[in-house]
Amino acid sequence: MDNFFTSVELAEALIELNTTLVGTIRSNKRQLPKQFTSLEAAKTRGLFSSAFCFSGCCELTSYTAKTKKNVLLLSSAHATEEIDSKTGKPKVILDYNKYKGGVDTFDQMLRIFTCKRKSNRWPMILFFNMIDVAALAAFRLHEMIHPDYEAHKSEKRKIFLKELAFELATKQLENRCKTAVKSSVKTAMDLIGFKPPKMTTAPLAMPAIQVKNTKRRCQTCKTHRNTRDNKTTAVCDLCLKPTCSNHYVRACEVCYLHNFKDPDTAVSSESDEENRNDAAPSTSRTQANRRSRVDSIINL
Structure with missing residues (x-):
């Protein structure tokens, strides 16, 4: 799991659902002891050294990969201080490197098509990330249900996101057409290919200046x-x-x-x-x- 999501609270919640967690964790978490987060303590231990800490169902591992780099991993699937004899790395590090491809691929796919914008408000950053994750999950589910969807095209995810965005905005666009629309708004509607719906019933002619x-x-x-x-x-x-x-x-x-x-x-x-x-x-x-x-x- 990516360090953006990893936390002790999440690991404890997943254990109750019979699900384990292995991922890197950021050093600014309040639950982590200073002996594991400080670079001075890592330098004292030496290069390629490891330190372990256990609390409940979680195991915290600190590995000094470089002189000024301390790698922190949180795991609820490991409960021993096992170190590989060939590489000298902890077993939790090897397992993380073996299965981290899915997380990296996921992050890479999010960066290709994203709605993120620069903002100083953390709720907006979280909201943008939720939209990206939901759109990618919707594409994967749609691809599993409809395997023949745009099979001959290489940019089928781009086509799916355009159709999804258009369907989500159609209702608002129809309501917007019921009021006075500026020329700039009409131009934007034409660019996305939206056609205003026709009036089914003619409005009653009332006095108008x-x-x-x-x-x-x-x-x-x-x-x-x-x-x-x-x-x-x-x-x-x-x-x-x-x-x-x-x-x-x-x-x-x-x-x-x-x-x-x-x-x-x-x-x-x-x-x-x-x-x-x-x-x-x-x-x-x-x-x-x-x-x-x-x-x-x-x-x-």
Whole structure:
């Protein structure tokens, strides 16, 4: 196991699952004694010397490979101070060198396609590593289930990661298309080959201000002497006459259909009257006055 993952807590947890651990461990771990982590103690022992420490199910081995290099290994699969007579290395070192190819290959495959970015926040570094490991594990599982997947192509892992990233982002892209999209976002969508979904149902045509470049006098302000003469670029969406914000009316669907009488989605006047009577109590003077003001503005 790589020293990024190796720890005493992990070794004890794996033993409970009947799984042993052999791997290098970093010298900055708090559980390690100073006699094993310091280079001065390794120099005192001499070159190619070994030291062993046992605690519970774990064995800690310190091997001086070079003058200024002290190799630390943690193992839960060894419980003796066995040293090979030919090489002079501990048995745990030989076993680690024999089976470490899988870890090195794994790290090499992660470096080829990675999402890691430079960051000073350790949670982000851990998150990037989790994404890389999960993507590689997903590729291996997919390759075992579908052995014929892109068998004639050498970059099948690259193709798989592109398809995986596109599927994970599709839902968010569809939700993004429901709102206003900038030109830069549209360009990015075109680069990845995303096509916005077509609208299955046409949205209901509600009042909307149409804006023109030139400012003109509000048509309603000109007919009222007491009101201020405002200039605006907005026009009414029906008569296309200039209308300022003070005289533009926003209406709900029921009121819009009742006043403007859309022939495609119109409802009967009787049902409209019942809905209005249910929605607005007759005892409320405020709502009645508001409705009368809206009707007077619409009739202008």
